[in-house]
Amino acid sequence: MTYRAQRDQAPDTGVTYVFAVCRGTRATHTADVTGLVGMPGGAAVRLLPSGPLTAVVQTVPAADFTDEVWQARLSDPREIERYARAHHEVVSAAAAHGPAVPLPLATLYHDDDRARRALDDEAHRFHRVLKRIAHHAEWGVKVYEPATASEEPAAASEETEPVTSGGGGREAPAAGAGLAYLNRRRGVQERRERRREQALSVAESVDAGLRELAAASRRLRTHGAVPGGDGPVHVLNATYLVAEHRSEELGSLVRGLGERTGARIELTGPWVPYSFVGEV
Numbered sequence: 001m002t003y004r005a006q007r008d009q010a011p012d013t014g015v016t017y018v019f020a021v022c023r024g025t026r027a028t029h030t031a032d033v034t035g036l037v038g039m040p041g042g043a044a045v046r047l048l049p050s051g052p053l054t055a056v057v058q059t060v061p062a063a064d065f066t067d068e069v070w071q072a073r074l075s076d077p078r079e080i081e082r083y084a085r086a087h088h089e090v091v092s093a094a095a096a097h098g099p100a101v102p103l104p105l106a107t108l109y110h111d112d113d114r115a116r117r118a119l120d121d122e123a124h125r126f127h128r129v130l131k132r133i134a135h136h137a138e139w140g141v142k143v144y145e146p147a148t149a150s151e152e153p154a155a156a157s158e159e160t161e162p163v164t165s166g167g168g169g170r171e172a173p174a175a176g177a178g179l180a181y182l183n184r185r186r187g188v189q190e191r192r193e194r195r196r197e198q199a200l201s202v203a204e205s206v207d208a209g210l211r212e213l214a215a216a217s218r219r220l221r222t223h224g225a226v227p228g229g230d231g232p233v234h235v236l237n238a239t240y241l242v243a244e245h246r247s248e249e250l251g252s253l254v255r256g257l258g259e260r261t262g263a264r265i266e267l268t269g270p271w272v273p274y275s276f277v278g279e280v
Contacts, residue, residue, distance in 0.1 A: 014059040016109045017042065019090040020100040021119060021126050024054040031097045036090050039064075039083065045090055050116040053126055056094045057115060065108055088272075095272045099134040101126055102274050129277045135244050136215060137270030141254065143206050143236035144264040145199040196235075202261045203236035209257055213250060214240035218275050232264070239275045 017039055022028045029047065033056060036045040042060040063069070073079050087105050094100040109115040119126065211217050222234035242250050247270065258265045 013062050015062045016112050016115045017058045017060045018103050018107045018115055019056045019087060020094045020102050022054050022094055022098060022100045023130055024049055024052050025098060027097045028054045036093055038090050039086055048112055048115060050119040053119045053123060055115060055119055056090060091272055099130045101129045101277050102272055133273045133276060136241050136273060137244055138273040138275055139240050139242055139250060139269035141210060141238050142234055142266040143203045144232040145235050199235045202263045205261060206257050207236055207238055209253060210240050213253055214242050216241040216276055241273055241276045
């Protein structure tokens, strides 16, 4: 969250919420944003020209974006998702008319003059980012660790199967049963580690192949298995900035990598390049 409105601002006044920054082209100036809803409780979404740049903005109630209100909102997943979706809808609409630099959720200024001043102060950076993302889109790629259904159940059944000696009465462990159990456990662990290493090697291979095609890439945090769950486990979670004219090539490459490595690869996009606007 970026909060730049004045803390002592009267709660019944409005502040300027900035969604994205675009070049001030004819396509941008003629873009119709009046049908966009924007932030809950806000006025109409509008364009705010400033020199060669144009911001997509909305006047919102200052009282809805105090630190206290926003912190409470962050603790409510449904509420923060509602605001994130509203923000993304406006950013996506702006990006449909040309390159647009998405600003972080809840980027606020005291008024339009302050917002214009910020655009002027960071004009060089915005122009560099706009040049970088022009005619490019962000794509997400996830590679999953292979399923282990053919191996783990057998091992598990071995671990839970009763070990007996003799007949009648209470069953007692057979001689050497403890050592056999430990060996089975060790074997299962070793097989898991080998699969994990192989999956990570595949992930590196996929990432290397995609980076040759992409203009830029970012590795994101992978998500482990949910405790007690049986969901898939990431071994690669990354985003790639890819030229629009190479999107079909990207799809073919992902399919080829999946066939060559046997990995389950999930491709999502195209997205507004959120991940590639903060590094310039």
